[in-house]
């Protein structure tokens with residue numbers, strides 16, 4: 524069985540509410556370096572905008588938010604499984620409320636630690652004891668770290684929805700050459716051309732990615748540094764796919780690309796971690 528005592532004393536949190544406001548759905552953060560919004564459901568970062576910069580994440584209209592239903596945008600956490608390996612799709616972590624254990628702030632940013640442990644609700648879906656921490660460090664960069672202690676192996680993805688000005692102008696490098704194509708029924712494929720330029724629906728699990736994925740636009744470069752990952756997922760439903768999604772508007776698919784740090788082909792062990800750090804650089 525997993526105990527919850529193991530980290531409770533591992534770092535001392537000093538509560539500083541100066542930059543953080545609690546709302547009905549979660550938390551609004553206003554810091555000299557950025558503005559951000561986090562939902563309690565899923566401990567989901569749905570908005571991050573550097574001061575004088577553009578929003579980093581694409582996000583559906585908040586009016587589409589429904590308690591207990593996956594909300595599209597920002598960085599949903601898919602856990603304890605990815606995709607349709609179980610019901611609900613992408614696991615339950617993104618549709619249940621997490622507890623904010625602590626937050627600390629200074630001039631460099633804000634660090635928040637969220638916790639989710641097994642309950643009657645989760646055991647009815649996944650019959651294992653677990654304790655999960657999602658640590659977010661927001662400042663000049665965005666860093667997310669999932670630490671899971673569970674009685675069972677699991678799969679996971681930090682399912683980032685990045686904004687882009689225009690998908691036609693986006694190039695992605697660092698994905699490696701091998702991928703599983705979900706649009707071809709999970710067929711193993713080899714990349715023939717790099718960098719990746721997305722001009723139709725894409726749903727791929729890259730299975731030997733580099734440590735860094737670079738999303739390059741005309742005026743902005745996003746560097747996504749994965750740690751302890753095995754896979755990187757790239758998803759864009761394109762027009763035909765987004766038309767089937769009630770929370771995406773007509774042209775939204777031209778303004779976003781999902782690049783997800785994941786542990787799918789190499790599941791998380793019973794005590795394991797997955798990290799991502801996102802760095803943005805703008806050119807004027």
Ligand SMILES: O=P(O)(O)OC[C@H]1O[C@H](O)[C@H](O)[C@@H](O)[C@@H]1O
Nearest residue numbers: 593612613705726756757758781
């Ligand atoms: O609509 P959702 O359940 O949030 O999933 C959105 C997408 O997530 C991932 O990227 C999967 O690879 C896709 O197959 C899935 O369609």
